[in-house]
Amino acid sequence: MIGVLVTFTQTDKFDRSTVAEIAGELRVPFEGMAGLRFKSFMLDEDGRQARNFYVWDDEEKARSFFTEEIVDKVTGIYGVPPRIEFLEIVGFVDNSGT
Structure with a gap:
């Protein structure tokens, strides 16, 4: 498993409702995506x-997911370019089934 942390940093604050709206709109394409757990x-x-x-x-x-096209797309959505960090997951706890 591998984790990816994508960070968008604003000089002004992000509007919480706008970020929640983005999450709601962008959720669907990720549902059932091959290889993506969470x-x-x-x-x-x-x-x-x-x-x-x-x-x-x-x-x-x-x-392979984080193409230049994807980075350009999310830069347009969030208004700033992302910092993308790939992280080795060395341990994992999943309590969702309990």
Whole structure:
């Protein structure tokens, strides 16, 4: 498994309702996506960073998803370019089934 943290940093605060709307609109294309286990849409406490966290089954699928086209698309959606970090997942706890 591999995690991908995508961070959008604004000089002004993100509007929470706008980020929630983006999450609602962009959720559907990720449902049932091959290789993607989880995706979350997040906003930090001070509202300056919107973050998306992905958990993928394998690194190749994760890296191949983040094309230049995708980066350009999300830059347009969030208004700032993302910082993309690939993270090795060395342990995982999933309590969703309990």
